[in-house]
Amino acid sequence: MEYLLVLNDSPYGSQRTYNALRLAGALAKGATSEVSVFLLGDGVVSGLRRQAPSDASYNVQEMLRLLAEQGISIGACRTCLEARGIDDDALVAGIKRRTLDDLRTWTEEATKVLVF
Numbered sequence: 001m002e003y004l005l006v007l008n009d010s011p012y013g014s015q016r017t018y019n020a021l022r023l024a025g026a027l028a029k030g031a032t033s034e035v036s037v038f039l040l041g042d043g044v045v046s047g048l049r050r051q052a053p054s055d056a057s058y059n060v061q062e063m064l065r066l067l068a069e070q071g072i073s074i075g076a077c078r079t080c081l082e083a084r085g086i087d088d089d090a091l092v093a094g095i096k097r098r099t100l101d102d103l104r105t106w107t108e109e110a111t112k113v114l115v116f
Helices: 016-028 041-047 060-069 078-083 100-109
Strands: 002-007 034-039 073-077 095-098 112-115
Touching (some): 002 100, 016 060, 034 060, 034 100, 041 060, 041 078, 073 100
Parallel strands (some): 002 034, 002 112
């Protein structure tokens, strides 16, 4: 089964992003599961390297890095990145700049789409 998780929130305003990434990791453990994550809107801030959340017991950037290492495709909306002045060098390794057309394709290919 193919899963697409779309993350719209900043990484530490709530635990929505954290829980979505936990779910992505759990889904990826399935033998026949393929998982993709798309960062949209304020969700692209989750992909910024070198964040050190002092009041959180988790690190979203480290979670994204580990998911990318596991082969999970992680895209970040190009328009959203540009609106926030974020360039590719500022992103966690493994996150790729993607377009709305990419999100459309991923959505059409997914069996299930989960929006956080």
